[in-house]
Amino acid sequence: xxxxxxxxxxxxxxxxxxxxxxxxxxxxxxxxxxxxxxxxxxxxxxxxxxxxxxxxxxxxxxxxxxxxxxxxxxxxxxxxxxxxxxxxxxxxxxxxxxxxxxxxxxxxxxxxxxxxxxxxxxxxxxxxxxxxxxxxxxxxxxxxxxxxxx
Amino acid sequence: xxxxxxxxxxxxxxxxxxxxxxxxxxxxxxxxxxxxxxxxxxxxxxxxxxxxxxxxxxxxxxxxxxxxxxxxxxxxxxxxxxxxxxxxxxxxxxxxxxxxxxxxxxxxxxxxxxxxxxxxxxxxxxxxxxxxxxxxxxxxxxxxxxxxxx
DNA sequence: ACAAGGTTGTAGCCAAGGCTACATTTCGGA
DNA sequence: TCCGAAATGTAGCCTTGGCTACAACCTTGT
Numbered sequence: 227x228x229x230x231x232x233x234x235x236x237x238x239x240x241x242x243x244x245x246x247x248x249x250x251x252x253x254x255x256x257x258x259x260x261x262x263x264x265x266x267x268x269x270x271x272x273x274x275x276x277x278x279x280x281x282x283x284x285x286x287x288x289x290x291x292x293x294x295x296x297x298x299x300x301x302x303x304x305x306x307x308x309x310x311x312x313x314x315x316x317x318x319x320x321x322x323x324x325x326x327x328x329x330x331x332x333x334x335x336x337x338x339x340x341x342x343x344x345x346x347x348x349x350x351x352x353x354x355x356x357x358x359x360x361x362x363x364x365x366x367x368x369x370x371x372x373x374x375x376x
Numbered sequence: 377x378x379x380x381x382x383x384x385x386x387x388x389x390x391x392x393x394x395x396x397x398x399x400x401x402x403x404x405x406x407x408x409x410x411x412x413x414x415x416x417x418x419x420x421x422x423x424x425x426x427x428x429x430x431x432x433x434x435x436x437x438x439x440x441x442x443x444x445x446x447x448x449x450x451x452x453x454x455x456x457x458x459x460x461x462x463x464x465x466x467x468x469x470x471x472x473x474x475x476x477x478x479x480x481x482x483x484x485x486x487x488x489x490x491x492x493x494x495x496x497x498x499x500x501x502x503x504x505x506x507x508x509x510x511x512x513x514x515x516x517x518x519x520x521x522x523x524x525x526x
Numbered sequence: 527a528c529a530a531g532g533t534t535g536t537a538g539c540c541a542a543g544g545c546t547a548c549a550t551t552t553c554g555g556a
Numbered sequence: 557t558c559c560g561a562a563a564t565g566t567a568g569c570c571t572t573g574g575c576t577a578c579a580a581c582c583t584t585g586t
Contacts, residue, residue, distance in 0.1 A: 245438075246435065248500065249413065249437050252505035256406060279533080287396065288396025292534095292575075292576085293574055295535070295536090300572090339514065339517075343517040344518075352511050355508070356509045356510070359502050359504075361501065363494065364489065364498050364499070364502045367493040371492040403573090445564075461564075462551060462552065462563075
């Protein structure tokens with residue numbers, strides 16, 4: 227049955243465009259992923275320690291500290307965070323909103339994975355990558371699914 | 377309840393390492409994603425047209441043709457594909473195996489999304505990004521879940 | 527009070543994966 | 557046949573997200 231893989235017929239412009247659009251979208255989602263991860267991490271750290279220090283961000287993200295600095299610079303550029311030299315990093319309102327959204331989505335994804343039988347450890351691990359590709363419609367479906375089984 | 381988000385306590389080396397490892401792994405998966413996508417695409421084209429041309433690959437992936445050329449160069453470097461100038465691209469045995477694995481995983485992911493209530497269109501769209509982060513354990517869980525409701 | 531050590535910033539490198547512009551090759555139709 | 561259009565290759569640019577090395581800045585203990 228051919229319901230899964232679309233024919234990918236290079237002669238059909240519509241199908242080709244649709245296919246290209248999916249990959250394009252996956253690439254876009256990936257570009258967002260870094261923002262989301264750092265935003266949530268900063269939010270986590272502030273909740274627990276009242277501040278988010280570059281060193282801690284870097285260590286928890288598993289990168290060298292200049293990499294974290296660059297990421298924070300991008301967050302600032304995008305209006306998600308603020309910081310002053312040698313002070314911690316803080317989220318703007320937009321950043322806090324994103325963090326909340328990301329945190330909630332992460333929880334739902336992990337819960338769904340566990341609900342369909344994925345071992346919790348794998349669920350936590352895979353969710354880190356999966357969550358960035360879960361659209362709003364898919365997220366809602368996950369919530370319905372989880373809700374429908376208490 | 378704290379079962380989802382680990383405390384992310386920067387003072388606990390073990391937790392920090394585990395957290396870092398998850399992000400690290402997500403980054404690795406992302407690096408593999410391009411290989412997987414192109415490999416499957418080439419396999420698709422060969423199945424349908426007997427050959428995979430750079431132009432078609434590029435169009436279906438939604439990129440300019442030199443981008444596809446670069447990707448194929450990487451596939452060749454990694455021993456997944458072969459090609460001669462102005463001839464099509466072909467998969468090595470390793471490439472064909474990867475394509476088969478990726479195709480199968482893609483199908484399972486789409487089926488699972490649909491099974492938990494995601495609209496087919498969204499399922500197809502999101503699966504493109506999600507599949508690359510589905511580990512073997514998670515994949516097996518998906519298959520069990522699908523099997524158990526046949 | 528101040529030196530040592532940890533933290534942060536900055537400079538500059540690399541590879542990957544996009545792109546455009548241009549050169550070359552192939553191939554099909556007049 | 558052979559010429560023009562399409563396909564492919566190549567060069568070179570940009571941004572991103574890694575890294576190391578080094579400089580500047582805090583902070584803390586003696």
